[in-house]
Amino acid sequence: MDFQIKLFRWPHRGDHVIAISRGPLDPEGFKEIFRELDQITRPLSGCRVVIDLRDSPCMLKSTDIPLLLKDIVENTGPRNNRVALVSAPEVKCSNQLALLSGCLSNYDFNIAVFTDMNRAASWLTSASLI
Numbered sequence: 001m002d003f004q005i006k007l008f009r010w011p012h013r014g015d016h017v018i019a020i021s022r023g024p025l026d027p028e029g030f031k032e033i034f035r036e037l038d039q040i041t042r043p044l045s046g047c048r049v050v051i052d053l054r055d056s057p058c059m060l061k062s063t064d065i066p067l068l069l070k071d072i073v074e075n076t077g078p079r080n081n082r083v084a085l086v087s088a089p090e091v092k093c094s095n096q097l098a099l100l101s102g103c104l105s106n107y108d109f110n111i112a113v114f115t116d117m118n119r120a121a122s123w124l125t126s127a128s129l130i
Contacts, residue, residue: 001029001056007040015047016124025056027064030100031071037083038076048124049083052117058093060100069103083111084120 003021010016017040019033033051041047060068085101087094097113104111114120 001025001032003029003033003036005033005036005040015041015044017041017047017049018052019050020052021056023056024059025053026059027068029056030060030068031075034072034076041079041081042077045080047079047081049081050117050120050124051083051085053085053087053093053097054117056088058087058090058096060096062096062099065096065099065103068100069107072104073107081110082124083109084124085111085113086117086120087113087115089115 001021001023003019005017005019008016008018017037019037021029021033037049037051041049085097087097094113094115101109101111101113112120112123114123
């Protein structure tokens with residue numbers, strides 16, 4: 001797995017982060033992405049984040065979710081960021097991400113899964129982050 005993260009700071013539009021992943025994405029890769037995002041967004045308030053996973057086959061199994069969830073919750077903070085996970089349209093991949101997203105939502109993460117980048121962008125900008 002290879003990924004890049006870019007922060008965009010716009011005075012009138014807020015802070016936006018785009019993370020793009022390529023290659024197979026296993027639980028360790030997810031942990032790495034969430035830790036990097038936490039480092040970048042920690043000093044920011046109300047950041048909108050897109051994690052583009054369309055070119056990363058999801059190697060998550062249902063049995064991986066509890067340990068991944070525990071790591072993300074313990075090592076990153078939900079703060080008031082809004083996170084859109086954009087997956088490849090394969091059902092297995094989007095189902096595993098939906099499960100992870102639902103679990104993170106229970107810990108006050110504002111996160112959702114999409115298979116369409118335009119819908120993700122619309123969701124990110126649809127409400128203010130306060």
